[in-house]
Amino acid sequence: LQKEVVSYASVQRYLTEIWTGRVDWSFGKTVAFTLMTLICPPAWFYFSLPLDTRIGRAPIIKFVCHIVSHIYFTILLTIVVLNLTHKIYEVQSIVPYPVEWLLLLWLSGNLVSELSNVGGGSGLGIVKVLILVLSAAAIAVHVLAFVLPILFMQHLDSDQKMHFVRTMLYLKNQLFAFALLFAFVEFLDFLTVHHLFGPWAIIIRDLMYDLTRFLVILLLFIAGFTLHVTSIFQPAYQPANADDGQVMRLASPEQTLEMLFFSLFGLVEPDTMPPLHLVPDFAKIILKLIFGIYLLVTLIK
Incomplete structure (x- = not known):
């Protein structure tokens, strides 16, 4: 019944006016605005403020800023998870x-936003x-890595304490990697908006649209799993020599993406992956868990 009502031209026109907030922009101008807020963080910050203007009140502007904000958050998580600024060892x-x-x-900002919108989620x-x-949980692990050596490991030397700290930091990164994986899943929440606004709900039976939607969802999952598996292969301990560090060949997203792509056709198994000798022992358990979930998800899709 909802789709039948939305399919009426008058209803579509009314919903479109609400969605755009009477900001009469063309599709190209809307895309240009989105790219501007994505490339220029000050512009994103300005339009994210609660401005009492026609543009500031428009739902589509708030929606674009919300998407860009989540993209920034995902990039920030990726930098931390993949240790792009420093190595754990x-x-x-x-x-x-x-x-x-x-x-x-x-x-902290996300927490405040979530607490202020209790009961209003999708x-x-x-x-x-x-x-x-x-x-x-990841932040708690980081705090424990600071507290435990001071309180309970005073009998250990500095090298042993640092080994424990790096193990805890690796565990922290894995928890953030799970959060990053769910951050990619959250992108699906933005796609649901178009079922009420715009023509997507009208052409849902179109084959090319279904194929595009399938590819978008699949790429989101592949991107999330690629970064997560890459984080598992980030060395936590100092390699014995330069060649030893190169043995972990899945330390870059490009190599991991290639591995996950061929695993869709059954050409890769967990035991045939590079050795995990520079990370804690629980890393292999996490790898098998993530790899198994990835195969199940891609098989269902």
Whole structure:
């Protein structure tokens, strides 16, 4: 019944006016605005403010800023998870790096936003909660990496303490990697908006649309799993020599993406992957768990 009502031209016109907030922009101008907010963070910050203007009140502007905000958050999580600013085995202090402080600040904002919108979430609202819970667990692990050596490991030398700290930091990154995986799933929540606004609900039976939607969902899952598996192969301990560090050949997203692509055709198994000798022992368990979930998800899709 809902689709029949939405299919009427008058209803479509009314919903479109509400959606655009009477901001009469062409499709090209809307895309240009989206790219501007994505490329220019100050512009995104300005339009994200609660402006009492016609553009500031338009739902489509708020929606674009919300998408760009989530893209920034995903990029920030990726930088932390893949250790793009530093390697774990190079860490000499437990004090977080600037990018980690920025992530903590962003997560605090997400928590405030979630608490202020209790009961107003959509069907995928639980994903936001899972991201916050996993991130909170990761932060707790980082705090424990600082507290435990001081309280209970005073009998150990500095090298043994640092080995424990790097193991905990690796565990923290894996928790953030799970949060990153759910962050890609949260992108699906943005696609549901178009079922009420615009022509997507009208042409849902179109084969090319269904194929495009399938590819978008598949690419989102592949991207999330690619970054997660890559994070597993990030070395936590100092390699014995330069060649030893190169043995973990899945330390870049490009190599991991190639591996996951061929695994769709049954050409890759967990036991045939590069050795995990520079990471904690539980890394192989996480790898098999993530790889198994990936194969199940792609098989269902």
